[in-house]
Structure formats: C-alpha cells, structure tokens
Amino acid sequence: MPNKHTPLLSKESPWEGNSNTIWLGSTITLNRNLEKYKFPGKLPQDKRKQLISLVGKELLESPLLKKPSLLNAEDVPHVEKEFFIEHFLTTSSFQEARAGEAFVLDHSSAFLGILNVGDHLILHQIDCSEELEAAWDRLTKIESKLNESLNFAFSRRFGYLTSAPAQCGTGLVVRVFLHLPGLIYSQKLDEATKRYKEENIDQTGLQGDPTEIIGDIVAFHNRFVLGVTEENILSSLRTLTTNVMIEEKRARSNLKQEASSEMKDRISRAYAVLLHSYQIDALEAFYALSLLKLGVDLEWVTGVDHTGLNLLFFNCRRAHLLCHFSEKIVQQDLPHKRAEYIHQTLKNITLHI
Amino acid sequence: MAEKNPKNLPPADRPLECGECKKTITVRYTEIVGDTITHTNMCADCPELLRRLHGISPSEQIYGLTGQAGLACGNCGTTLEDVRRGHRLGCMECYEVFGDVIFMELQSTSRLPARLLTSKKTVPLHLGRAPGETHTISPSSRLLALNEALKETLSREDYEQAAWLRDQIKALTEESPSSQDKAEDQGKPDAQ
Numbered sequence: 001m002p003n004k005h006t007p008l009l010s011k012e013s014p015w016e017g018n019s020n021t022i023w024l025g026s027t028i029t030l031n032r033n034l035e036k037y038k039f040p041g042k043l044p045q046d047k048r049k050q051l052i053s054l055v056g057k058e059l060l061e062s063p064l065l066k067k068p069s070l071l072n073a074e075d076v077p078h079v080e081k082e083f084f085i086e087h088f089l090t091t092s093s094f095q096e097a098r099a100g101e102a103f104v105l106d107h108s109s110a111f112l113g114i115l116n117v118g119d120h121l122i123l124h125q126i127d128c129s130e131e132l133e134a135a136w137d138r139l140t141k142i143e144s145k146l147n148e149s150l151n152f153a154f155s156r157r158f159g160y161l162t163s164a165p166a167q168c169g170t171g172l173v174v175r176v177f178l179h180l181p182g183l184i185y186s187q188k189l190d191e192a193t194k195r196y197k198e199e200n201i202d203q204t205g206l207q208g209d210p211t212e213i214i215g216d217i218v219a220f221h222n223r224f225v226l227g228v229t230e231e232n233i234l235s236s237l238r239t240l241t242t243n244v245m246i247e248e249k250r251a252r253s254n255l256k257q258e259a260s261s262e263m264k265d266r267i268s269r270a271y272a273v274l275l276h277s278y279q280i281d282a283l284e285a286f287y288a289l290s291l292l293k294l295g296v297d298l299e300w301v302t303g304v305d306h307t308g309l310n311l312l313f314f315n316c317r318r319a320h321l322l323c324h325f326s327e328k329i330v331q332q333d334l335p336h337k338r339a340e341y342i343h344q345t346l347k348n349i350t351l352h353i
Numbered sequence: 354m355a356e357k358n359p360k361n362l363p364p365a366d367r368p369l370e371c372g373e374c375k376k377t378i379t380v381r382y383t384e385i386v387g388d389t390i391t392h393t394n395m396c397a398d399c400p401e402l403l404r405r406l407h408g409i410s411p412s413e414q415i416y417g418l419t420g421q422a423g424l425a426c427g428n429c430g431t432t433l434e435d436v437r438r439g440h441r442l443g444c445m446e447c448y449e450v451f452g453d454v455i456f457m458e459l460q461s462t463s464r465l466p467a468r469l470l471t472s473k474k475t476v477p478l479h480l481g482r483a484p485g486e487t488h489t490i491s492p493s494s495r496l497l498a499l500n501e502a503l504k505e506t507l508s509r510e511d512y513e514q515a516a517w518l519r520d521q522i523k524a525l526t527e528e529s530p531s532s533q534d535k536a537e538d539q540g541k542p543d544a545q
Contacts, residue, residue, distance in 0.1 A: 033445065035445065038443055038444040039441065039442060039443055041443060133490045133491075133495065140488070147485065152484055153445040154483065154484050155448055155479075157452065158448050158452070158455070158478060159479030161442075161445045163442050165464075166459065166464050169479050169480075170479075199467070224465065224466055225464070226464065226478050227465050227466045227469045228480060228481070230481050230482060230490065231488075231490050231494070232480075234490060235497075238494055238495055238498045242498040242502045243502055243505075246502055246514045246518070249513075250511065250513075253513060
C-alpha cells in the first residue's frame with residue numbers, strides 16, 4: 001500500500017510512531033565511487049547510464065533491502081524529489097537531479113540510494129530509535145555486499161575516494177538531530193556545547209546552515225571524515241548527544257519548576273498561532289511547534305502526544321503538504337493549507353496555563 | 354563569484370563563504386564601473402582577489418606558489434586551479450596527481466585531526482576500514498556513554514537525571530545481556 005503522501009514511498013514510515021522527546025532522529029551517509037569510472041561531474045551521459053544499470057542492478061538484487069525499486073531522476077517529479085529531501089533529512093540538494101542520476105528506495109522507507117549525484121553512490125539511512133551503531137551496521141552490510149561484485153575507489157593514503165575531498169576517508173557522515181528548546185530558551189546551549197563538543201563535531205540547523213536554527217532543532221555531525229575510524233565517529237557523537245540530552249532534560253526540569261510567566265506566555269502564544277492563524281509559513285510553524293512540544297513535555301499542553309507533534313514537523317513542510325493534498329495547490333495558497341492542516345491535526349489540544 | 358545585484362547577497366546572519374572555494378569570507382571587494390556596482394566576497398588567499406587587485410591571473414599565482422604551472426589530471430582534465438578553488442575532483446587519479454594540494458586544502462579548512470597535520474607523505478591518513486574488511490561496532494558503546502554520563506550526573510548530585518540514565522541502562526541491558534558483559538570486559542563494572 002502506498003504512502004499517504006506519495007506513491008513512491010511505501011506506507012511503512014520510520015517517522016510514524018516516533019515518540020522521542022529530544023532525539024528526533026539521525027541519518028547515516030556513506031559515499032562511494034567505483035574504480036575505472038570518472039566521478040559523475042566528468043562522466044559522459046552514456047557512462048552514467050551504464051553505471052546506473054550496473055550499481056542499480058546490484059542494489060535491486062541485494063538481499064538486505066526490502067523490495068527495492070529504482071527510479072530514474074528524470075521520471076521523478078520535482079516535488080517528489082523535494083519530498084525525499086524532507087523525509088530523509090538529506091543535506092544534498094538533489095531536487096534538480098536530472099537524466100543520468102537515479103534513486104533506489106526500499107520498502108522500509110528508511111533507506112535511500114542516490115546514484116551519480118556528486119558521487120557514484122551515496123547510501124543513506126535514517127534512524128529514529130537512537131540506534132546509531134545498528135543503522136551504521138546495516139549500511140555497512142549493504143556496502144560490503146555490493147563490494148563483492150563492485151570495486152570501490154580506494155587509496156591507502158586517502159581511504160575511500162570521493163569527488164569532494166572533505167568526504168574522503170571513511171566516507172561516513174553521521175548526523176543527529178536533537179530538539180533543544182530547554183537549552184535554547186534558558187540560553188544555555190552555547191555553554192553545553194562548549195563543554196561537551198569536541199573539535200571533531202560540527203553543529204548546524206535543520207537544513208545544514210551553521211547559524212540558522214529552525215524549530216530549536218540542532219543537528220550535530222562529524223567534522224572529520226578522514227583520519228578517524230568509524231568507531232571514533234560514532235562514539236564521539238554518542239557521548240556528545242548523551243551529555244547534551246541530559247543538559248536538555250535538566251534545563252526542561254528547571255523551566256517546569258520556575259514556571260515563569262515569560263515561558264508560559266511563549267507557549268500560550270505558540271498555541272494561539274498554531275490554532276488560530278489563517279495562514280502560516282513553515283518557519284513560523286516550526287517555531288511554534290517547538291514551543292508546543294516543550295509545552296507537552298512540561299505538561300502544560302494536553303490532547304496531543306510527541307508522536308503526533310514529531311510527525312507534524314515533517315508534514316507541515318512544503319513538499320509533504322503539496323503531496324498530501326490530492327488537488328493541485330498554487331504556491332500562494334500553501335500557507336493557508338498549512339494552517340488548515342495544523343488546525344485539523346491539533347483540534348483536540350488543551351492549554352493548561 | 355561576482356554578484357552584480359547586491360540584493361542577491363545572503364542574509365547578514367548567515368556566514369559568508371567564498372563563492373569559489375567555500376572558505377570563510379575575509380574580503381568584500383566592490384567595483385564600480387559606470388552604472389554597474391559589482392560586489393565580490395572572497396577569502397584572503399583567493400586567486401580571484403589577486404587577479405582583481407594586481408591583475409595577476411590565477412595560473413600565474415599558482416605558478417608563483419608551487420612552480421607547477423598548468424598541472425592537470427591526465428585522466429579527467431581537472432586542473433590545479435579547480436582543486437585550489439574547491440571544485441569537485443574528476444576521478445580517483447586526481448588524488449595521485451594533486452595529493453599534496455588536497456592535503457593542504459584539508460589542513461587549511463580544518464578537516465583533519467590535529468595529530469595528522471604534521472604527518473609525512475608516506476603515512477596513510479586513512480584510519481577506518483578498507484574494502485573487504487568487516488568491522489562490527491559493539492552496541493556496548495552506547496552503554497559506555499550512558500555509564501560515563503551516569504558517573505558525572507551522580508557527582509553533580511542530580512538524582513533526577515541519574516534515575517533516567519539508570520532506566521536507559523537497565524532497558525538496554527535487559528534487551529541484550531551480552532552488551533553488559535562487553536561493557537564489563539572493558540573495565541566498566543558499574544554498568545547497573
């Protein structure tokens with residue numbers, strides 16, 4: 001049965017049933033290239049297609065993927081590509097992907113193979129069960145299986161070779177998305193990250209911008225891809241996120257005890273904006289949803305749970321909304337449709353302030 | 354790199370980066386010719402900046418610095434100038450041809466751990482797995498992180514968070530008893 005938003009993804013979605021309060025999700029990405037082929041930027045179109053059939057065939061036959069399917073980029077509508085970017089929380093902008101590029105999806109809706117976008121093969125896995133090591137293990141098994149019949153470009157000095165030198169080495173980028181309104185509104189985020197963040201970890205907002213934090217979601221990822229082991233990458237992110245999560249819980253506990261008028265006002269306003277706006281843009285919705293999620297955790301808001309709010313973080317984004325409605329929506333009607341969708345989803349909530 | 358319309362500039366709260374090599378912006382170059390104002394954001398060692406200020410072409414500048422004028426990859430045609438400007442590489446042989454330049458670029462953009470910055474050319478920079486190697490990461494690393502955090506939380510006498518950590522540790526060890534054994538093997542007998 002197809003996904004309710006897009007027929008290209010299966011109904012099964014890892015984001016459904018995600019009840020996490022702080023750790024919203026994580027992504028693991030492995031970049032690989034094949035020996036004997038130039039990297040995609042210098043690869044002629046006929047060779048690109050040859051590479052897609054070669055790598056695509058191996059992925060489609062992989063016993064580790066659930067009913068995989070291959071989609072040529074030119075056959076995927078623009079909005080569906082944008083949907084993939086939102087669903088898989090990718091930082092590579094492949095909404096402009098064209099002929100000679102392709103995607104491989106499987107029935108879990110947690111795996112995405114990207115072919116010929118920057119590198120020959122990008123294996124991408126999403127995880128929302130805080131199981132970084134298991135997600136990495138799954139991806140590595142898929143990669144090892146492919147390696148039985150395909151030779152990946154590798155050198156002793158630089159490791160796995162990628163078209164962007166900053167990603168050579170392990171080719172592994174791990175990203176963890178944490179929802180940190182407690183630290184942000186207590187103005188303790190910088191203090192916490194300064195205390196626990198090592199030089200090998202970078203911090204960005206939801207869309208990869210280092211300074212623009214959207215919806216109080218902070219993404220941490222490994223800065224070093226070369227010169228570190230996979231185990232180093234995973235364990236340093238694990239240590240950082242565990243400590244930051246404790247700081248966040250501590251900050252939320254303090255906010256609840258203090259119960260300041262300022263915080264109550266913020267959450268009440270967020271409630272009002274979400275329930276009574278006629279039109280709302282995605283950024284404003286994220287800002288208010290973050291406060292509402294904090295309100296649920298502080299037990300100041302009831303009638304919606306973290307699972308519902310976590311899903312709303314995805315479903316109120318542009319491509320998710322456009323794919324959700326069966327009728328065609330023009331761009332200027334989107335903020336109104338978003339507001340309507342949010343009203344509908346949050347119709348049972350009550351504010352206890 | 355050149356932006357003819359100042360309205361196209363990124364918002365002030367975003368970090369500016371060199372349109373060519375992605376390093377941090379240090380120079381904003383404005384050129385007024387007739388009615389046209391051209392703004393260009395560049396890093397300090399941008400070849401484009403040198404060209405605009407002193408009329409030196411990028412290839413001359415590269416020649417001046419490295420003595421390797423016109424160096425290009427014989428397999429894909431990627432030039433030294435492309436690599437220095439942070440463009441994507443064209444093939445795996447680029448790593449042989451431009452190995453030292455790539456190393457310097459990774460060094461200048463802080464993409465290498467400090468201990469590797471002085472390593473010799475012959476020393477492999479890569480430490481992770483190689484093709485054909487199987488490598489499993491013990492799920493106990495999550496347990497180790499939780500135990501470490503528990504110790505710190507207890508030392509701060511924050512019993513509320515300590516209880517949360519204990520619950521997590523308990524759930525994890527009940528789920529997989531072997532994980533705890535591994536944690537204990539690694540010198541963490543206080544897993545519970």
